[in-house]
Amino acid sequence: MAKVSRDAEFTAFVTSRSGWLRKVAYLLCTDWHRADDLVQECIAKLYVNWHRATRADNLDGYARTVLVNTFLAEQRTSWWRRTARGQAVVDGAAPIGELEASLDLRRALAALPARQRATVVLRYYCDLTVDQTAEALGCSAGNVKSQTSRGLDTLRRTLTDEPFSAPGGVA
Structure with a gap:
């Protein structure tokens, strides 16, 4: 039973x-x-x-x-x-501008190394604290901070190097 x-x-x-x-x-x-x-x-x-x-x-x-x-x-x-x-x-329909920005972010996220991607997803999508993320990944809080920092820097560089272009070629 x-x-x-x-x-x-x-x-x-x-x-x-x-x-x-x-x-x-x-x-x-x-x-x-x-x-x-x-x-x-x-x-x-x-x-x-x-x-x-x-x-x-x-x-x-x-x-x-x-x-x-x-x-x-x-x-x-x-x-x-x-x-x-x-x-x-990509599943579902979304406005073109939103879809392109989302695809740019997903592409940039996919380019991150696995640990950096995991820390960014846990910190900003799952909204975990540094300590909760460290516990989930089985590492130190300092490691989470450095991985998150590196991941965000890479995302910023990637997203600013490849500017978002609206339909019709207007940036």
Whole structure:
């Protein structure tokens, strides 16, 4: 009977958080298909360790940490480099100017090294503090600060070197 309630609790959590996990995964890897794979792997790891996850103070934080660690572990292998795909098609419709700015930002984010990308996503998309980000990544607060600083500098340089151009060639 306990397994049934455990499975129901797990299913409810995954159902409510899968969209959010997918967005975070996409920001980390910039490919919707790969994001889906990351989320699936994260969900499988959560299921296996659900007894440990439910004891965590912050279940969302635990899931986010599993997702980020799964992404970083994948980045360390050569497999993802051999199977890298081209740019993914953007889902949904958006105004042209907004879409181009979003694509520029996503392209710049994708150019960051994995750890810098993870710190920027956790700090500014997930709105975590430096200490929370350090805990999620298993590193020091100083490391988070330096990775975030380097990542933001690179983003600024990339985005100012490639100015946004509005439709019709007007900048």
